[in-house]
Amino acid sequence: MTIVSHRHKFIFLKSRKTAGSSVEGWLAPLLGQRDVVITSDENRRLPVFSTPHPVTRFAAVERPFKKVLRLVRPGFRLDQHSDAVDVRRVVGEEVWRSYYKFSIERQPWDRLLSLWSWRQHRLKREISFDHFLDRIERNDGDPLVQYWSNLPAYTDEGGSIIVDRVLDYAHLRAELSGVATQLRLPLAVDSLPKHKSGIRARSHGVESLSPAQIKRVSHLCRAEIELFGWKEPACSEPA
Known part of the structure; x- marks a missing residue:
């Protein structure tokens, strides 16, 4: 979800x-x-039902009402993975400048493997990782590869980072602890839940990638690799 917390003055942009x-x-x-x-x-929370943030109580009634609200209520013009530029436009420049804005990024070889596994699971389709990369390269609109890049979550149209911090997924607990300290949030990283985990097979780790697959991912994700200085993972298979 995208979260704009006026109480704690932060914006979390979900990647x-x-x-x-x-x-x-x-x-x-x-x-x-x-x-x-x-x-x-x-x-989505409705003002009339006092629905808790993460859960819907009255789905059959709420869903059509929410479709109408998306046309008239600014917050409903966004979605859970809204681009940073869209969130900035909706909340306004004053809020955008004064609130602490953060997102999360993951090194692309591991992230695309995770996305590949998750999309197969969610859409109940099987596809090889090479064919998954083929579809990204073709940009053919296949739901398997839609929104495959996280760059819009934290950059503008020119590719410049416009949030205050992009957390490193590889060190997420330490990074979140830093955010909690900076914002004085009464949260401990020990309470971080684990959602949507356990989908990817252990055999589908980064070490399973061939040199050619590593190079393909590097080419597709060269912008974020340059932004964060990631190095290609080592591969035991000869090139």
Whole structure:
């Protein structure tokens, strides 16, 4: 979800396959009635039903009402993975400048493997990792590869980072602890839940990638690799 917390003056921009659902569950208990929580349509909070942030009580009634609200209520013009530029436009420059904005990123070889596994599971389709990369390269609109890049979650149209901090998924607990300290949030990383885990087979780790696959991912994700200075993973197979 995208979270705009007026109570604690922060904006969390959810990226894909970076434990975003776990982080939203971690943050949810802190949120107040004025905070904007933009999640999936069925989970969005309505002003008249006092629905808790993460859960819908009256789905059959709420869903059609929410479709109308998306046309008239600014927060409903966003979605759970809204681009940073869209969130900035909706909240306004004053809030954007004064609130602490953060997202999460994951080194791309591991992230795309995770996205590949998750999309196969969710869409009930089987596809090889090479064919998954083929579809990304073709940009053919296949739901398997839609929104495969996280760059829009924290950069502008020119590719410059516009949030205050992009947390490193590889050190997420330490990074979140730093955010909690900076914002004085009464949260401990020990309470971070684990959502959407256990989908990817252990045999589908980064070490399973061939040199050619590593190079393909490097080419697709060269922008974020340059932003964060990631190095290609070692591969035991000869090139």
